[in-house]
Amino acid sequence: MARGHLTTLVLALGLAAVPASLTWHSTGALAAPAEIPADPAHRDRGAYLVRIMGCNHCHTPYKVGPRGPEPDMTRALTGHPADFKLSPATSAGDGWVWSGAATNTAFSGLWGVSFAANLTPDPETGLGKWTEEMFIATMKTGRHQGKGRQILPPMPFENLGNLSDQDIKDLFAYLQSLAPVRNRVPSPIDPPEVQR
């Protein structure tokens, strides 16, 4: 399991150690591609934003490649694999405040345990039923679906809230153009002291 200081999160995202014995499980067959948005320019700009903003570092499960840990782009943006079982996360202490799973899609810290969402347009487990308005509200408010629970670390919603509406629309156009992949990401787990 990868661990790191919160302040070195970005470094850890790229360099998290992955056990060589890690095994991978399919999250489901790829479904037919969604309808391509009317304006490819917006979709392409959304793809560009996804690349430069590092969305794949958390929303795409990591694998061990020839150059070390890297996002497994055959599972691009499918979120934390539903069938990837994790033992309870290591408690914070001795200067450590968070830990990350080998897939770099699950994170444990003072906020409990968070799991990266499935951003493909699967209607049941991804963004398939989301509206553009809801996606914008989520980015702007830092709340799930724009009005639900708070989005948890390490999602940098403080940064994303500064995106323009058009940037967010382009991101949404690109995500909706992906092939929907069924992968039901677990709900977040609250810290023990607030669970009841």
Add this chain to the structure above:
Amino acid sequence: MRRRIATSALAAGLVAVAVTQQVSRAAAPAALDPETLPQHLKDTGLYAPDDPSTIASGVRHFLPQYPLWSDGLTKRRWVSLPTRSSIDATSELAWDFPVGTKFWKEFSLNGRRIETRLSWKSSPARWQMASYVWNADGTDAVLAPAEGIPGIVEIAPGRRHSIPSRSDCAACHGASKTGPLGFNALQLSNDRDPNAIHGEPLDPGMLTLAELIEHRVLAPAPTHLTANPPRIRTSNSLTRSVLGYLAANCMMCHSGGTDGTPLGPSLSIRDLLADADKAARTLVNRPSAWQVAGAADRQSVVVHPGSPDLSVLFVRLRSRAPSSQMPPLGTVVRDEQAIEAFGRWISDLSR
């Protein structure tokens, strides 16, 4: 507020003279700048200009029959409408308020005012929402920062009340469309639910639906609602009260809107008024993506008849853990009265 309302206010014994003038005075500070929030509550028009301890004339007290749970804090609510304006009631259940409408809601703990929230329709497509925080001696309330103030006062052991951020205000109220949530035909109905959870009796002078209709503040006036005021239609008093609770606490999001938002189970006020039992049945055994502990994997349902602990609705209503609680914001303390009522209602469904 309109002249006819003024007459009613006088008749009701309220201190009111020349309401048109008074409302104009009440709205005057906002007229200084139609987009900027005043820095002090006293400049929002809630209080008489020459007496900050008195509610301004033309500002009316109202009391929704099904209150939103706010962790047991005491609340008072007021509304003011611009002079000679009316509320567009073309949609009887989704009123469109005139520009300049203001709502205030005051939160107190043990008699001490904590904050007063303002919802102000400052332009046709914009509701501005903000909170004013009271000082310790209750003499002034100052505009809170846009990001809110976390944990400003302890309201239960280990639980602290927070001044909401403006984006959190918009999460429930909507930044442009929705506006007030507790001021509608059902909430102001004169056919009030005597078993409403946390319901309070109306005081003389509080604004009601009948008064809004009688004085044509609603346009067009839904006069048929005078004889048949809105009521959650069911012969079961417990069903009526729990659905009223859902209307006040949940349906600002779970409202079956037409925007296609997948916010899980939804109910509509219209359905509750037509046949509440039928509406309630849509929740029973309805699959939920949220997993209840103890339910078979992916077999969770919103309401499991006879088993509150296997019902997502009950478990999330009871929870105050951040990632599972419902509502997801605006409350950090369990509502024990609601928990008892919902537990009894779900248990009774098996009979």
